[in-house]
Amino acid sequence: AQTVTQSQPEMSVQEAETVTLSCTYDTSESNYYLFWYKQPPSRQMILVIRQEAYKQQNATENRFSVNFQKAAKSFSLKISDSQLGDTAMYFCAFGGSQGNLIFGKGTKLSVKP
Amino acid sequence: DSGVTQTPKHLITATGQRVTLRCSPRSGDLSVYWYQQSLDQGLQFLIQYYNGEERAKGNILERFSAQQFPDLHSELNLSSLELGDSALYFCASSVGTPNRGGNTIYFGEGSWLTVV
Numbered sequence: 074a075q076t077v078t079q080s081q082p083e084m085s086v087q088e089a090e091t092v093t094l095s096c097t098y099d100t101s102e103s104n105y106y107l108f109w110y111k112q113p114p115s116r117q118m119i120l121v122i123r124q125e126a127y128k129q130q131n132a133t134e135n136r137f138s139v140n141f142q143k144a145a146k147s148f149s150l151k152i153s154d155s156q157l158g159d160t161a162m163y164f165c166a167f168g169g170s171q172g173n174l175i176f177g178k179g180t181k182l183s184v185k186p
Numbered sequence: 187d188s189g190v191t192q193t194p195k196h197l198i199t200a201t202g203q204r205v206t207l208r209c210s211p212r213s214g215d216l217s218v219y220w221y222q223q224s225l226d227q228g229l230q231f232l233i234q235y236y237n238g239e240e241r242a243k244g245n246i247l248e249r250f251s252a253q254q255f256p257d258l259h260s261e262l263n264l265s266s267l268e269l270g271d272s273a274l275y276f277c278a279s280s281v282g283t284p285n286r287g288g289n290t291i292y293f294g295e296g297s298w299l300t301v302v
Binding site: 116117118164174177178 | 231295296
């Protein structure tokens with residue numbers, strides 16, 4: 074069965090600095106997708122970024138980028154120029170043949186002024 | 187606004203009661219998912235439907251059931267409620283499944299269930 078592990082329960086970063094959130098996963102599948110979702114205090118789940126496993130190029134969305142290491146089964150999220158609005162829980166998720174997303178337990182990120 | 191609509195947004199009910207949570211997926215989406223998020227917990231996958239058929243099942247209790255109707259809306263029925271069922275229940279939808287063409291799952295705002 075697939076598993077997703079986020080080893081950092083909490084992190085903090087100063088405003089305008091860069092922070093990296095870690096995620097590892099375990100799967101025997103070769104065709105899958107990986108996602109990062111953000112959950113602010115409002116508890117809404119917001120898609121941050123998506124990565125296709127067959128693509129070697131790392132996905133980027135404005136200040137958010139990923140470091141996808143397929144062989145190591147690692148999928149970290151880098152947030153550049155952190156803003157106060159980035160304060161949230163961040164969930165890493167795996168989408169495979171099961172047809173649903175499997176989530177990690179999340180990392181609580183606090184951006185400090 | 188993700189386009190996924192959930193009702194009710196908040197619900198308080200007593201132990202032993204039964205409730206129904208409703209979800210309307212985004213226009214054009216065939217897959218509907220239900221997730222449970224307890225306080226300070228991650229998201230637990232409950233069940234998925236694709237075009238009216240059950241597609242995948244997670245850790246859904248026997249007291250819980252769901253269905254997807256011909257118009258693609260879905261309902262999650264929770265019965266014989268216990269205090270531990272208090273949680274945020276998310277509905278989500280996608281065009282297909284996550285590993286088919288990178289279909290992204292979009293989440294509704296959730297239904298807060300409090301069992302007292």
